[in-house]
Each structure stands twice: as C-alpha cells, then as structure tokens.
Amino acid sequence: MDKCRITDRITLYMTHPVVHFIVRCILGSIFIIAALSKVNAVDEFTQTILNYRILSPLIATVVATVLPWIELLCGVSLLLGIFQRSSAFILSTLLIVFTILIVRALYLGLSITCGCFSQDPSSNTLGWWKVLENSVYIALAVYLLLCPEDQFTIFSLFDKRNIQLPRANDHY
Template identity: 35%
Template structure:
C-alpha cells in the first residue's frame, strides 16, 4: 500500500515531467508559439511576444522544481495557477467556437484543435497539483510514552 508521501512523490514527478515536456516545443519555436497565443484572441498584440517567450521558461523552471523536489511547493502553486488560467482560456474559446490549435504540448500544424478533452486533461493535472500542495506528510506512529514505533 502506498503512503501519502509516495503518492505525492509520484504525482510531483509526473506533473513536473508534463510541464518540462510541454515547455520544449515552445522554447524551441517562440515565434510559432506566439502565433498560437495570438489565435486565442485574448491578449493585446503587444503582450503576445512577451508571453510567448516567458511562459515556456516558467513551465520549464516549475517543472524542474517539481521533478527535483527543490522548492516544489512554490513550483506547484505556480503550476496550479497556470492550469486554472489555461482551463479558463480553453473554456472561453470553446464557448466562442474558435477552431484553433491548443499549443499545449506541440506546435505542429497537424496538432489537434482545442476540445473538451483538453479541459479534462488540465482538470486532472490540477487535481494532481492540489494533492501535491495540500496532502499532509504521513509520519510513522510513535508511542507517547516510549517513543517506540
């Protein structure tokens, strides 16, 4: 049986790896990522390039923090905020009926268009992040009188 610490560690590494992976295409092609961000029609044009350059680095650094376990609580807090923003933006654009590429994990022109499944994936990732952030560490039982396990 897994302890909460083991579950949290597995979820932490998995979520971190997802964000490291998600950042790679964006880091290699910031201009392509800027085009995808522009297609969402949410940011003013003068903000698109800044977000296209900064966001992948935030994803990469936070992902590395989770994978390594260094300052992971700050990393997962930022990732959870990003996931809430991503879900809001996806839901808004699904509601508007825009037929655009997600840009979540690949910038390939053949990538799938945004869909409700993207919201579900982000929701699952958010649940993982909330678990990582709020699950209490399990401690071995110690007797109050003897200190023995």
C-alpha cells in the same frame, strides 16, 4: 465506524510521501515536455497565443518568451524536489488560467490548436477532452500544494543520513 476507517486509510495513503513523490514526478515531467515544445518555437507559440484572441501581439510575445521557462523551471523544481509547494502553486494557477481560456475558446467556437505540447498548426484542434485533461492536472497540482512536501529531494541524495520511510499505519 467502518466508513471512517476507510476514509482514514485513504487519507493515509494519499498523504504518503511515495505517492507525493510519484505525483510530483508525473506533473514535473508533463510540464518539462510541454515547455520543451515551446522554448525553441517562440514565434509559433506567439501565433498560437494570438489565435485565442485575447492578447495584443506585444504582450503575446512577452508571454511566449517567459511562459515556457516558467513551465520548465517549475517542472524541473518538482522533479528535483526543490520549491515543491511554490512550483505547485504556480502550475495550478497556470492550469486554471489555461482551462478558462480553453473553455472561452470552445464557447466562442474558435477552431484553434491548444499549443500545449505542440506548436504544429495542423495538430488536433481544441475539444472538451482538453478541459478534462487539464482538470486532472489541476487536481494533481492542488494535491501537491495541499499535501506536505516529501523528503526525496536532490539534496537527500547527498545527505548521509538515512531517510526513514513512514509505514502506511504511521501518521504523516
């Protein structure tokens, strides 16, 4: 009985819009920072992708051209609160793919840099800590995907109606 109450309470807090808003802002900011390191370094990012030894130079250049903008648009969408679920869907898919690639690189013993937040070839090489870090991001993205969207969007700033915050005891 008590166990059920605790679980219910955790679920209530987890699905609280403020928690959803904070997670959304954290994940959005992370992807905006990650994208900004790549947007102006397409050639360096192409080389980073080639270091994973999966894609041809042509496809790697296409990925290096488009991927930073996917990250940036999804990050901005999350921050502004528009397309929340679709952004979370794209980011969780990307994160799962990235993590698989990192595990593969570690399995093959490739001594390469992640290219996630910096395109500097002398930055830290990949390690299992990166898999752990990505797992946390995946958990955040999946949380945003599964939980209902919150209403603190850019549009709500211009909405004259007051937003009623649900209390912790209310059902979402």
